[in-house]
Amino acid sequence: xxxxxxxxxxxxxxxxxxxxxxxxxxxxxxxxxxxxxxxxxxxxxxxxxxxxxxxxxxxxxxxxxxxxxxxxxxxxxxxxxxxxxxxxxxxxxxxxxxxxxxxxxxxxxxxxxxxxxxxxxxxxxxxxxxxxxxxxxxxxxxxxxxxxxxxxxxxxxxxxxxxxxxxxxxxxxxxxxxxxxxxxxxxxxxxxxxxxxxxxxxxxxxxxxxxxxxxxxxxxxxxxxxxxxxxxxxxxxxxxxxxxxxxxxxxxxxxxxxxxxxxxxxxxxxxxxxxxxxxxxxxxxxxxxxxxxxxxxxxxxxxxxxxxxxxxxxxxxxxxxxxxxxxxxxxxxxxxxxxxxxxxxxxxxxxxxxxxxxxxxxxxxxxxxxxxxxxxxxxxxxxxxxxxxxxxxxxxxxxxxxxxxxxxxxxxxxxxxxxxxxxxxxxxxxxxxxxxxxxxxxxxxxxxxxxxxxxxxxxxxxxxxxxxxxxxxxxxxxxxxxxxxxxxxxxxxxxxxxxxxxxxxxxxxxxxxxxxxxxxxxxxxxxxxxxxxxxxxxxxxxxxxxxxxxxx
Amino acid sequence: xxxxxxxxxxxxxxxxxxxxxxxxxxxxxxxxxxxxxxxxxxxxxxxxxxxxxxxxxxxxxxxxxxxxxxxxxxxxxxxxxxxxxxxxxxxxxxxxxxxxxxxxxxxxxxxxxxxxxxxxxxxxxxxxxxxxxxxxxxxxxxxxxxxxxxxxxxxxxxxxxxxxxxxxxxxxx
Amino acid sequence: xxxxxxxxxxxxxxxxxxxxxxxxxxxxxxxxxxxxxxxxxxxxxxxxxxxxxxxxxxxxxxxxxxxxxxxxxxxxxxxxxxxxxxxxxxxxxxxxxxxxxxxxxxxx
Numbered sequence: 001x002x003x004x005x006x007x008x009x010x011x012x013x014x015x016x017x018x019x020x021x022x023x024x025x026x027x028x029x030x031x032x033x034x035x036x037x038x039x040x041x042x043x044x045x046x047x048x049x050x051x052x053x054x055x056x057x058x059x060x061x062x063x064x065x066x067x068x069x070x071x072x073x074x075x076x077x078x079x080x081x082x083x084x085x086x087x088x089x090x091x092x093x094x095x096x097x098x099x100x101x102x103x104x105x106x107x108x109x110x111x112x113x114x115x116x117x118x119x120x121x122x123x124x125x126x127x128x129x130x131x132x133x134x135x136x137x138x139x140x141x142x143x144x145x146x147x148x149x150x151x152x153x154x155x156x157x158x159x160x161x162x163x164x165x166x167x168x169x170x171x172x173x174x175x176x177x178x179x180x181x182x183x184x185x186x187x188x189x190x191x192x193x194x195x196x197x198x199x200x201x202x203x204x205x206x207x208x209x210x211x212x213x214x215x216x217x218x219x220x221x222x223x224x225x226x227x228x229x230x231x232x233x234x235x236x237x238x239x240x241x242x243x244x245x246x247x248x249x250x251x252x253x254x255x256x257x258x259x260x261x262x263x264x265x266x267x268x269x270x271x272x273x274x275x276x277x278x279x280x281x282x283x284x285x286x287x288x289x290x291x292x293x294x295x296x297x298x299x300x301x302x303x304x305x306x307x308x309x310x311x312x313x314x315x316x317x318x319x320x321x322x323x324x325x326x327x328x329x330x331x332x333x334x335x336x337x338x339x340x341x342x343x344x345x346x347x348x349x350x351x352x353x354x355x356x357x358x359x360x361x362x363x364x365x366x367x368x369x370x371x372x373x374x375x376x377x378x379x380x381x382x383x384x385x386x387x388x389x390x391x392x393x394x395x396x397x398x399x400x401x402x403x404x405x406x407x408x409x410x411x412x413x414x415x416x417x418x419x420x421x422x423x424x425x426x427x428x429x430x431x432x433x434x435x436x437x438x439x440x441x442x443x444x445x446x447x448x449x450x451x452x453x454x455x456x457x458x459x460x461x462x463x464x465x466x467x468x469x470x471x472x473x474x475x476x477x478x479x480x481x482x483x484x485x486x487x488x489x490x491x492x493x494x495x496x497x498x499x500x501x502x503x504x505x506x507x508x509x510x511x512x513x514x515x516x517x518x519x520x521x522x523x524x525x526x527x528x529x530x531x532x533x534x535x536x537x538x539x540x541x542x543x544x545x546x547x548x549x550x551x552x
Numbered sequence: 553x554x555x556x557x558x559x560x561x562x563x564x565x566x567x568x569x570x571x572x573x574x575x576x577x578x579x580x581x582x583x584x585x586x587x588x589x590x591x592x593x594x595x596x597x598x599x600x601x602x603x604x605x606x607x608x609x610x611x612x613x614x615x616x617x618x619x620x621x622x623x624x625x626x627x628x629x630x631x632x633x634x635x636x637x638x639x640x641x642x643x644x645x646x647x648x649x650x651x652x653x654x655x656x657x658x659x660x661x662x663x664x665x666x667x668x669x670x671x672x673x674x675x676x677x678x679x680x681x682x683x684x685x686x687x688x689x690x691x692x693x694x695x696x697x698x699x700x701x702x703x704x705x706x707x708x709x710x711x712x713x714x715x716x717x718x719x720x721x722x723x724x725x
Numbered sequence: 726x727x728x729x730x731x732x733x734x735x736x737x738x739x740x741x742x743x744x745x746x747x748x749x750x751x752x753x754x755x756x757x758x759x760x761x762x763x764x765x766x767x768x769x770x771x772x773x774x775x776x777x778x779x780x781x782x783x784x785x786x787x788x789x790x791x792x793x794x795x796x797x798x799x800x801x802x803x804x805x806x807x808x809x810x811x812x813x814x815x816x817x818x819x820x821x822x823x824x825x826x827x828x829x830x831x832x833x
Binding site: 026027029032033047048049050051052080081082095096097098099346347350351352418419420422427429430433479481 | 745747748749750751752788789792793811812813816817820821822823825826
Binding site for chain 1: 611635646664669671
């Protein structure tokens with residue numbers, strides 16, 4: 001993982017000091033709320049239903065064990081003993097007091113953590129694949145470029161007052177685990193026909209009120225040009241993005257209105273004057289950033305040590321977990337372990353301070369002190385020796401993060417919803433909890449295969465419902481909670497938005513509706529290994545619509 | 553409303569001519585873009601400095617042909633949340649090489665000073681007197697910057713290459 | 726519930742003005758003496774758009790104490806006591822409808 005130096009530390013510390021001053025000026029009345037609000041948003045502080053909410057950036061989802069312990073400390077000292085991991089690889093605390101925030105920011109800054117630009121009309125946390133750096137199907141570690149972009153775009157003087165928020169995602173694998181095609185800018189690092197590594201640049205993707213899959217505006221951009229080209233895109237957006245209507249202010253509207261080709265030409269016009277200037281990334285600069293990423297000194301091990309087979313034979317539950325939550329690693333004898341934060345009956349993506357501390361210790365013992373946060377709201381220990389898996393599993397099981405439901409129907413992605421969020425129409429967490437109870441049978445969950453349910457409590461789509469295999473969108477009808485149901489969405493390299501199956505259904509029936517959809521899938525699938533998404537693609541939405549609305 | 557230049561509150565030498573009134577001789581003036589274009593010939597004959605008010609929704613490319621006759625350009629921030637002026641400033645300074653005074657007007661508040669300075673502005677019409685007085689303090693809040701901007705500071709990426717000892721990684725995060 | 730921060734003022738029953746306390750974000754209600762209380766029963770209740778507008782204006786101006794003031798619907802229950810008028814206000818008053826995770830923490 002990337003190691004901070006004095007410059008990085010100083011910036012975060014100075015930011016915390018500036019924020020302390022801004023809070024003092026707000027509490028004294030020198031700043032009105034109108035003046036203070038953009039400033040607190042740029043430090044990730046929202047006002048929610050019950051309290052302020054603090055969103056802390058976890059750059060490209062990589063955390064050290066020391067940082068995880070600091071998050072546990074913040075949860076205990078300033079909040080109610082737990083935190084929530086989000087769909088953008090950040091963490092949120094829901095009960096923070098404004099008056100205590102400067103102290104919390106100082107504590108975070110000591111561990112190199114901050115809330116900079118996790119809200120507001122600026123460039124947000126740059127996200128990537130939670131398996132970056134260790135996935136076998138990756139061409140190289142995309143986090144190096146995520147870090148280069150992160151630095152360049154932090155407190156950038158020109159781009160701190162954009163028309164609206166701006167989200168960037170990077171991937172370097174064939175299979176896109178970072179959902180780059182539904183981001184404002186998506187970057188795919190790949191090798192072209194000549195074997196040269198560079199970026200496909202996708203722009204104008206996004207969810208929310210007007211969802212779009214992004215358009216490729218540059219099929220191949222050499223690495224050298226990454227910073228200057230991203231700068232050109234932002235300069236184009238900053239000048240021409242709409243500022244008259246917040247619902248039409250994202251770059252996706254600009255790209256859609258101009259068309260991909262005209263938009264690409266505008267970007268090019270901004271790019272030509274700057275492409276050979278100070279932002280050109282020569283190999284030395286990239287190498288210097290790369291050198292500050294510490295990679296584990298992997299031992300020379302072999303796959304499938306005998307401990308694994310013995311443990312599987314001895315314990316069926318371990319075998320189920322091994323088959324579900326453990327993925328292949330690029331280094332022989334190692335494994336990528338996913339920690340499910342979706343226990344039966346639990347709020348998806350939450351972890352207690354106690355769990356965080358134990359996970360930090362386990363990371364130290366088994367994963368070179370490194371943890372990842374995934375956009376699907378689970379955690380990852382990215383460098384585990386396969387022979388340690390049985391012992392690790394017992395420790396994870398003890399703290400409730402070893403449910404073998406990763407990628408299954410009960411591995412639900414949900415926004416906080418009306419229980420916390422002032423923007424919401426409906427609750428979402430209780431729906432997720434109920435669904436984990438309906439689908440508590442892990443054998444059934446396994447037989448259903450990969451099935452992503454995404455729940456958003458409002459059109460802002462923080463639960464990414466548009467790209468859920470089953471998507472639930474909370475709406476209000478006559479003061480009551482209802483859900484619109486979509487099916488067939490996906491966020492990967494074949495990204496597509498889900499299709500509405502019919503009229504919105506009441507809150508009390510939504511879990512039944514999901515069960516009906518799953519029952520229909522079981523009847524309609526061609527083979528046990530045809531996943532839900534493929535069945536929908538093959539038979540269309542109509543059979544599901546019929547089933548759900550037959551008696552409604 | 554206070555004018556800050558060179559880090560201090562100063563008197564404004566420029567006179568704003570916002571109506572159709574005649575442009576006074578021998579006095580620095582600022583005129584709106586439309587007036588400047590309309591009376592271009594007369595203005596070209598002036599000896600005293602001339603400045604132009606440029607709106608934030610027009611491309612700098614349209615302003616560029618007139619730069620050699622301008623001692624000052626004002627760029628506006630109708631709301632401090634409207635960031636178009638920052639891009640205009642950088643393009644004006646870095647691509648068109650404007651060397652004259654670049655002034656930020658409109659809803660200019662303290663927490664934007666450093667961004668404005670780095671984007672290339674060198675004078676500021678500040679809404680609140682208390683903010684103007686705090687200018688020097690506000691812009692010294694940060695000693696490190698990641699990216700190159702109008703102030704021509706060396707970006708972090710390159711500074712580290714030049715001084716590896718100074719920026720050695722802290723091993724324990 | 727559609728965020729009331731976007732709604733036009735349309736009064737069809739008893740309403741109060743509510744906000745969040747500046748220093749800690751706690752839910753508060755405007756009282757008739759121009760103060761704020763976390764107790765709903767101490768809230769000033771009005772029933773006309775004019776009265777609500779006046780109450781809201783005073784509350785909004787008090788931004789050293791309160792943030793995000795708006796007009797919230799209430800109702801009277803069978804005993805005449807003031808109750809939250811919709812689910813959003815009920816959640817604001819009583820807290821999330823779910824058990825919070827940090828209560829039963831893992832022993833280390």
